[in-house]
Amino acid sequence: xxxxxxxxxxxxxxxxxxxxxxxxxxxxxxxxxxxxxxxxxxxxxxxxxxxxxxxxxxxxxxxxxxxxxxxxxxxxxxxxxxxxxxxxxxxxxxxxxxxxxxxxxxxxxxxxxxxxxxxxxxxxxxxxxxxxxxxxxxxxxxxxxxxxxxxxxxxxxxxxxxxxxxxxxxxxxxxxxxxxxxxxxxxxxxxxxxxxxxxxxxxxxxxxxxxxxxxxxxxxxxxxxxxxxxxxxxxxxxxxxxxxxxxxxxxxxxxxxxxxxxxxxxxxxxxxxxxxxxxxxxxxxxxxxxxxxxxxxxxxxxxxxxxxxxxxxxxxxxxxxxxxxxxxxxxxxxxxxxxxxxxxxxxxxxxxxxxxx
Amino acid sequence: xxxxxxxxxxxxxxxxxxxxxxxxxxxxxxxxxxxxxxxxxxxxxxxxxxxxxxxxxxxxxxxxxxxxxxxxxxxxxxxxxxxxxxxxxxxxxxxxxxxxxxxxxxxxxxxxxxxxxxxxxxxxxxxxxxxxxxxxxxxxxxxxxxxxxxxxxxxxxxxxxxxxxxxxxxxxxxxxxxxxxxxxxxxxxxxxxxxxxxxxxxxxxxxxxxxxxxxxxxxxxxxxxxxxxxxxxxxxxxxxxxxxxxxxxxxxxxxxxxxxxxxxxxxxxxxxxxxxxxxxxxxxxxxxxxxxxxxxxxxxxxxxxxxxxxxxxxxxxxxxxxxxxxxxxxxxxxxxxxxxxxxxxxxxxxxxxxxxxxxxxxxxxxxxxxxxxxxxxxxxxxxxxxxxxxxxxxxxxxxxxxxxxxxxxxxxxxxxxxxxxxxxxxxxxxxxxxxxxxxxxxxxxxxxxxxxxxxxxxxxxxxxxxxxxxxxxxxxxxxxxxxxxxxxxxxxxxxxxxxxxxxxxxxxxxxxxxxxxxxxxxxxxxxxxxxxxxxxxxxxxxxxxxxxxxxxxxxxxxxxxxxxxxxxxxxxxxxxxxxxxxxxxxxxxxxxxxxxxxxxxxxxxxxxx
Numbered sequence: 001x002x003x004x005x006x007x008x009x010x011x012x013x014x015x016x017x018x019x020x021x022x023x024x025x026x027x028x029x030x031x032x033x034x035x036x037x038x039x040x041x042x043x044x045x046x047x048x049x050x051x052x053x054x055x056x057x058x059x060x061x062x063x064x065x066x067x068x069x070x071x072x073x074x075x076x077x078x079x080x081x082x083x084x085x086x087x088x089x090x091x092x093x094x095x096x097x098x099x100x101x102x103x104x105x106x107x108x109x110x111x112x113x114x115x116x117x118x119x120x121x122x123x124x125x126x127x128x129x130x131x132x133x134x135x136x137x138x139x140x141x142x143x144x145x146x147x148x149x150x151x152x153x154x155x156x157x158x159x160x161x162x163x164x165x166x167x168x169x170x171x172x173x174x175x176x177x178x179x180x181x182x183x184x185x186x187x188x189x190x191x192x193x194x195x196x197x198x199x200x201x202x203x204x205x206x207x208x209x210x211x212x213x214x215x216x217x218x219x220x221x222x223x224x225x226x227x228x229x230x231x232x233x234x235x236x237x238x239x240x241x242x243x244x245x246x247x248x249x250x251x252x253x254x255x256x257x258x259x260x261x262x263x264x265x266x267x268x269x270x271x272x273x274x275x276x277x278x279x280x281x282x283x284x285x286x287x288x289x290x291x292x293x294x295x296x297x298x299x300x301x302x303x304x305x306x307x308x309x310x311x312x313x314x315x316x317x318x319x320x321x322x323x324x325x326x327x328x329x330x331x332x333x334x335x336x337x338x339x340x341x342x343x344x345x346x347x348x349x350x351x352x353x354x355x356x357x
Numbered sequence: 358x359x360x361x362x363x364x365x366x367x368x369x370x371x372x373x374x375x376x377x378x379x380x381x382x383x384x385x386x387x388x389x390x391x392x393x394x395x396x397x398x399x400x401x402x403x404x405x406x407x408x409x410x411x412x413x414x415x416x417x418x419x420x421x422x423x424x425x426x427x428x429x430x431x432x433x434x435x436x437x438x439x440x441x442x443x444x445x446x447x448x449x450x451x452x453x454x455x456x457x458x459x460x461x462x463x464x465x466x467x468x469x470x471x472x473x474x475x476x477x478x479x480x481x482x483x484x485x486x487x488x489x490x491x492x493x494x495x496x497x498x499x500x501x502x503x504x505x506x507x508x509x510x511x512x513x514x515x516x517x518x519x520x521x522x523x524x525x526x527x528x529x530x531x532x533x534x535x536x537x538x539x540x541x542x543x544x545x546x547x548x549x550x551x552x553x554x555x556x557x558x559x560x561x562x563x564x565x566x567x568x569x570x571x572x573x574x575x576x577x578x579x580x581x582x583x584x585x586x587x588x589x590x591x592x593x594x595x596x597x598x599x600x601x602x603x604x605x606x607x608x609x610x611x612x613x614x615x616x617x618x619x620x621x622x623x624x625x626x627x628x629x630x631x632x633x634x635x636x637x638x639x640x641x642x643x644x645x646x647x648x649x650x651x652x653x654x655x656x657x658x659x660x661x662x663x664x665x666x667x668x669x670x671x672x673x674x675x676x677x678x679x680x681x682x683x684x685x686x687x688x689x690x691x692x693x694x695x696x697x698x699x700x701x702x703x704x705x706x707x708x709x710x711x712x713x714x715x716x717x718x719x720x721x722x723x724x725x726x727x728x729x730x731x732x733x734x735x736x737x738x739x740x741x742x743x744x745x746x747x748x749x750x751x752x753x754x755x756x757x758x759x760x761x762x763x764x765x766x767x768x769x770x771x772x773x774x775x776x777x778x779x780x781x782x783x784x785x786x787x788x789x790x791x792x793x794x795x796x797x798x799x800x801x802x803x804x805x806x807x808x809x810x811x812x813x814x815x816x817x818x819x820x821x822x823x824x825x826x827x828x829x830x831x832x833x834x835x836x837x838x839x840x841x842x843x844x845x846x847x848x849x850x851x852x853x854x855x856x857x858x859x860x861x862x863x864x865x866x867x868x869x870x871x872x873x874x875x876x877x878x879x880x881x882x883x884x885x886x887x888x889x890x891x892x893x894x895x896x897x898x899x900x901x902x903x904x905x906x907x908x909x910x911x912x913x914x915x916x917x918x919x920x921x922x923x924x925x926x927x928x929x930x931x932x933x934x935x936x937x938x939x940x941x942x943x944x945x946x947x948x949x950x951x952x953x954x955x956x957x958x959x960x961x962x963x964x965x966x
Contacts, residue, residue: 009832009871016824036894037813038901039743043820047742050824051750057828058754061835069839072861074774089771096761103728103757110735111750114671115742122672122934122949123737126964131733132680132726139725143718143764150768151711157770158707175625194624204624237625238528239637241702241777245844248774252703254637255527256621259704285859307856317777317846319521320528321535322446325849 012057019046041118048115055108062100075277078267078312078333079247081157086248088153092146160262166228169221171314172203173233173240173253175321178314178329179203180221184214184348194236200356203236205349213350216343221314221331223265224339230262243317244331246272252318265333269312278310388498390490393914395497396475397808400801403468404883406504410459411876417452420444422862422869424851438516446850447535450519453848455511457522458545462552463507465655465793467500473658473800474563474587476808480907481581483572483924485917488565492558499555503548510544518545521848523644526619526637530611533626543612546605553602560591560598567591572906574926578682579953581905581930582675585682586661589689590654596693597650604643611635641703645696652789653692657685659796660727660756663749665930666799667731669903670746671738672949674931677730684723691720701769702776710769717767721760728757739934739949743901744819745803751827752795758831759788762838777848780841783834791830798822798882804907805889806900811912812893813900818885822878829875836864904930904952927956929964938962 039047077086114122170181170189181203183189190212196204205212223229233242235253242261243250251261272278285307293303312331316324334342347355389395416435419428427442438448475493479486487493510517518541520529532539567588571580580588607618611632619640620632668675675681697705697713731753740746762784765771775781805814840861845852852858852865899908906926910918932951935944937960944951944961957963 009828009874012828013825013874016828017821036896036900037816038896039741039746039816043816044740044742047747047820048740054824054827058831061831065836065839069836069864072839072843072864074842074844085770085774088768089765092765092768092771096764100758100761103732104754106732107735107750107753107757110732110738111740114735114738114740116670116672116739120739122739124674124933124935125676125733125737126674126931127677127679132677132730135729136722136726139722143721146764146768147715147718150714150770154707154711154714154768154770157773158710194622195629197624197629237623238531239525243777243844243846245774250702250773250776254704255623256633256636257638257704281860285856288859288862289856305856307859310857313855313857315844315846318525319450319848322450322850324450325446325851326854328855 008060012053015053016050019050039116041116044116048112051108051111055105055112058104058108059101062097071280074245075272075275077246077248078265078272079249080264080266081153082248082263082266084153084156088150091149095142095146157263160228160230162230162262163228166230166262167224168230168232170232170234171221171242171253172217172236173242173316173320173327174203174236175238176316176323176327177219178221178242178316178327180218180329181205182216182218182343182346184216186211186214189232190215190349192234197236200352201349203234207353213348215349216346217349217352218346219329221329222339222342223331223333224336225265225268225333227336228262228264231260233259233261238320239318240316240320240327241318243315244312245315246312250317268333268335269310269331270334272312273310282308282310388494390486390494391914391916392475392479392487392490392493393808393918395493396472398497399467399471399475399500400808402501402504403464403472403797404886406459406463407468408883409508410456410464411879413452413456413459415873415876416444417449417456418869418872420449420851422866424853444850447516447519449850450521450535450848451517451541454518454520454522454524455507458518458549459507460790461522461651461655462549463504465789465797466556466651467504467552469793469797469800470587470590470654470658471497471500471559472797473583473662473804474559474591476804477581477583477907478563478566478587479570480807480910480918481584481905481930482567482570482575483906483926484566484570485919485923487562488570489562492562496555496558496562499551499558503552503555506544506548506551510541510548513540513544515539515541517541523641523648524608525644526608526611526640527623527625530608530620531623531625531630532612543609546609546612550602550605553598553605556594556598560594563587563591564595572923572926575953578679579926579929582664582678582681582685583658583661585685586657586664589685590657593650593657593689593692594654597647597654600643601647604640604647607643608640638700638703638705641700642696645699646693648699649696650692652785653688655789655793656756656796657688659752659793659799660685662796662800662803663731663752665905666745666749666803667734667753668931668933669803669901670741670743670749671734672741672933673734673738674933674935675730676733677726678929678931680726681730684726687723688720691716691723695720695767698767698769698772701772707769714767714769718764721764721767724756724760728753728760741901743802744814744816744823745799745901747820747823747827748795748799748802751823752792752799754827755787755795755830756792758835759784759786759792763788774844775841777846778841779837779845779847782847783837783841786834786837787830791834798826801886803901805886805893806896806912807907807910809890809893810914811895811898812889813896814889814893815885818881822882822885825878825881826875829871829878832871833868833875836868840864899952902948902950904932904950906953909952909954924954926953928953935961 077083168183172179188211190209191206192204194204196206233253235255240253247263249263251259289304314329316327431439431444432442435448438445529542610616611618617632617635619637620635623630664675695717698717701710909924930953934949937944943949944958
């Protein structure tokens with residue numbers, strides 16, 4: 001499909017150049033023309049036509065992008081607040097595309113229609129208070145609606161209420177990987193500070209704090225479906241940002257302070273793998289990778305890793321150094337039972353210290 | 358005041374009559390205090406920086422389209438940073454950082470506002486020169502110095518700054534965090550500190566000149582919109598640039614003198630740093646207190662230029678002159694209280710996020726008014742498609758497209774998932790990058806005859822330049838919204854490190870091809886620009902049949918601009934196609950424009966300007 005788009009672009013370029021060469025030839029022919037480098041009627045009419053062609057190009061580009069590239073959109077949100085986010089996004093995009101289509105049409109159509117001609121008289125039209133009032137007040141009303149809707153959603157997401165069974169997890173960022181710390185049986189995270197980092201205590205849990213003894217540090221993020229998770233984010237070195245696109249969740253991780261974000265996952269990893277969206281996406285990616293493997297095999301290079309199952313992921317989204325682009329963590333959303341079984345297998349902080357000694 | 362300045366003018370006239378200015382090469386072309394020469398210096402320095410900045414973008418676009426592939430061009434330009442022609446991740450970050458810095462500050466701030474404020478303020482308000490020619494010269498040479506330092510930083514052994522153009526600490530504050538956070542970062546900070554000094558001297562000069570040195574009859578409501586835009590831009594610059602200077606100074610102290618303004622609880626390179634109590638969020642606040650107004654420092658001059666160019670070439674008055682001034686003022690005021698929308702998820706209080714959402718979406722209102730006014734100005738006009746006009750229309754188009762997505766990013770809720778993705782990259786490139794560049798081009802095509810003594814740029818090359826650029830830049834930035842909606846973060850050296858984004862590779866290839874074509878089209882402009890300086894056809898004194906004062910001066914540049922007395926002004930600058938009272942003909946028979954220097958005619962209806 002890209003080839004097609006590239007072709008269209010090239011053709012339009014070619015047409016443009018052809019039209020250009022035409023005017024060039026025309027203007028060369030009329031060397032007596034006193035106007036010199038000032039646009040004459042010919043220039044005006046050619047450029048007016050190009051304006052219309054440009055409008056066609058612009059509408060085509062927008063249509064093409066929405067038609068073929070909207071499949072790149074993230075799947076439906078896998079978190080409770082995510083559906084509200086998606087609604088607001090849909091309304092906003094519909095609104096701005098409506099305005100975009102109308103204003104771009106007017107702009108380019110007027111440019112075409114009112115092209116200059118010798119002897120034509122422009123309309124002296126300097127002011128119209130009524131008109132200006134109308135197009136001030138319409139954006140005011142529309143934006144007021146958007147602001148109110150947006151702010152209610154924002155406050156729902158950020159000023160969340162803590163459920164009784166909410167799970168507290170610390171996300172710990174260091175260049176260039178993520179760790180998760182579960183609060184353990186007491187559901188309270190022990191104190192921590194970079195000054196406690198020593199040996200196996202890689203994330204600086206305070207060894208003297210009783211709350212921290214049952215904390216569990218893991219390399220993967222497992223979340224039970226349908227249970228609220230409260231993330232406490234902590235960084236050991238520079239700014240990072242914990243970006244979980246499928247859950248419509250993102251929060252910066254700031255050294256020296258603890259930031260937080262909360263959501264309730266609603267779709268398990270298992271379930272999202274079976275959606276049509278994800279199956280289709282995996283098919284596309286596998287096809288791309290197979291094609292590339294053929295090229296690699298021909299060049300005698302090792303094949304790419306297999307990629308046959310989708311997993312949620314957490315990305316770093318704040319520039320943090322050379323390997324910023326490769327700083328991620330796998331997220332697994334699973335049933336409460338699976339989660340309990342998994343967490344039981346993990347070693348507590350106390351046990352890991354004891355092991356070391 | 359005006360009596361006083363008139364007396365001065367007359368003194369000056371006598372002075373001119375008695376002496377010829379004997380200028381050496383150095384005082385004429387290098388250490389010149391003449392605003393016309395200084396504006397050319399700004400423009401040419403800005404264009405050279407622009408070539409560097411755009412070339413960098415092509416380099417990293419190649420890497421994004423064909424990750425980890427070997428290119429000879431990398432070997433040539435990046436040397437040891439591209440072993441066997443494959444780009445190194447750290448130089449990728451440097452390229453992105455310096456591309457942003459150069460384009461925002463050196464091209465679009467100094468190259469655009471510096472060039473046209475210097476050229477047009479004295480000429481359009483009817484002044485002999487800037488209030489202080491000397492400070493003006495100092496301002497340019499400080500800018501030049503900062504540009505040289507920025508370019509030098511490209512050749513530092515450990516690499517140029519690589520913390521993003523926003524240089525958030527601790528990454529930029531810890532010399533051992535990445536190799537390039539050492540000397541490269543120091544030079545970046547020094548260069549910016551000097552740049553800020555240059556910008557402040559320039560801005561103060563612009564403000565003083567506009568307030569004090571307008572010619573007789575040139576009331577504030579008779580100023581061309583260009584001057585309003587430059588004037589307000591200078592004020593925003595004076596308000597916000599010093600805050601960036603303080604941020605830079607505090608960062609220098611954190612880096613070199615062991616303070617903890619932005620640092621706390623850090624463990625890096627196997628040891629705990631002593632710093633405690635600082636906060637990177639403080640830096641973000643200070644940075645964006647300039648950073649956001651900076652967007653308008655870049656954009657307002659472009660909008661001012663397009664207002665003037667559209668009115669002239671539509672042969673119509675700009676629609677809603679007073680509304681345009683009001684929206685410039687509203688945008689300027691709001692621009693200083695919206696910086697927090699860059700920080701919705703920085704960890705600041707969510708309530709602050711609500712406040713900034715509110716102020717941010719408010720700014721859409723004056724912007725919408727401006728867009729509608731431009732469109733109405735075109736309605737029933739007699740549009741002359743000179744290259745400058747095309748670029749101005751292009752500006753309105755990209756300003757709308759890019760501005761609309763601002764409604765999504767300015768909404769704190771929606772920002773959560775598109776923050777720092779390619780959606781943001783697409784948004785700001787369209788609304789401030791491309792739009793402001795179009796403004797710059799419009800200005801160059803329109804005022805080229807004023808800068809280079811009557812020479813004009815070739816219009817056909819101008820058309821080729823415009824149409825290829827217009828198509829190309831949409832082809833680059835429109836699809837970018839969609840890879841942003843896919844959740845692809847910006848500033849990733851490659852997005853093939855994990856398979857999830859593999860299906861976006863084709864789009865990246867398409868974008869890169871479009872970017873290369875668009876960049877190539879700029880060579881047409883450069884060729885046209887250079888050739889026209891030497892071989893351009895000399896046009897009429899007032900080639901675009903414009904009303905403003907600069908076209909009453911002669912082709913030949915003289916010190917003091919007007920050989921005789923400074924012309925007085927009797928009307929606003931937008932009396933295009935105005936008819937006489939019986940509507941039989943134009944006010945001046947057979948001529949569809951009435952220059953500002955023409956007094957009220959007997960058969961003319963008086964307007965409130």
